[in-house]
Amino acid sequence: MKAVITGGAGFIGSHLCDHLVAQGHEVIVLDDLSTGSRANVAHLEAHPGFRFVHGDILDRDLVDDLVAQADTVYHLAAAVGVHTIVDNPLKSLRTNLHGTENVVEAAVAHGVPYMVASTSEVYGKNDADGLTEDSDRIYGSPTKSRWSYAAAKGLDELVAYVHGTESGVPCVITRFFNIVGPRQTGRYGMVVPRFVDQALKGRPITVYGTGTQRRCFGSVHDIIPALPRLMATPEAYNRAVNLGGHEEVSIKGLADRVVALTGSASPITYVDYEQAYGEGYEDMQRRYPDTSLAARLIDYRPTRGLDAIIGSIVDHRSAPVPQPV
Ligand code: UDP
Secondary structure (H helix, E strand, O other): OEEEEEEOOHHHHHHHHHHHOOOOEEEEEEEEEOOHHHHHHHHOOOOOOOEEOOOOOOHHHHHHHHHHHEEEEOOOOOOOHHHHHHHHHHHHHHHHHHHHHHHHHHHHEEEEEEOEEEEEHHOOOOOOOOOOOOOOEEEEOOOOHHHHHHHHHHHHHHHHHHHHHOOOEEEEEEEEOOEEEOOOOOOOOOOOOOOOOOHOOOOOEEEEEOOEEEEOOOOOOHHOHHHHHHOOHHHOOEEEEEEEEOOOEEHHHHHHHHHHHHHOOOOOOEEOOOHHHHOOOOOOOOOEEOOOOOOOHHOOOOOOOOHHHHHHHHHHHHHOOOOOO
């Protein structure tokens, strides 16, 4: 089988490359290296089943040409990270809206089953105790920059879903809940690699807001095997499926854990949201996944707790050679 992975040089995409190549599949990566890195897939470059294409998902002809060669498409390319979205709102919208349209339309045109990666961000400010796939979306004002990402990814889901139902081409939408692990960069937001880097460098740990906001971090190693399994499960077609972990922590609690696990002398400092992200930023207080649908469909059971996840990131920072999943 041959898979096209858009965003395959990114954090999640590169782990998916490892997994599929290890299973004997051929992989073509399409990545513009805007937030991804060639280093994430450098260990695969000599593999005969692996090909890297440097290009943009906004390039319709290129997307069409690559998708036409594939048996499956995993669409992971996106403008991601709160800092990316806030700093480059227009480019982010274009990539996330039109890029996804290009990929989905190519997949449908060639009859190639496709997965579109989405995000828990689509639930917006809904802080229900266990967000199910049917939970409501609650977005703030359009003048608050962060919601443009949620709105765009929500539309991506619709593009995927409507094309999937109208064409009959298998389509799976995965909603990732704060997935973290080795190779994730903190440069564009993402709190866990930021805190780990700050702790290892002895710099202040920057907790934004009060630090009472809560997140549930999931391991990339838990979610990757779930992706091809969902693609092979007809009951998963034309629906969104939550994927994430189950250990919830406050951001202040996360900072304490990172300091303890790294033995760092870094102090914890509190930074106003306005200072961190600019004017008009709005955070969400809580985001906790209900993953019972994935459990029922593919027996998805996340096994890695937060300490193990932080430990794997620390190990990777100390020995930065990408390891296969
Ligand atoms: N955050 C923080 N310090 C940082 C980066 C992020 O306290 O250096 C906070 C951020 O405001 C949010 C949480 O950590 O409350 C998770 O942020 P991230 O960008 O990783 O994910 P998301 O906001 O999309 O859940």
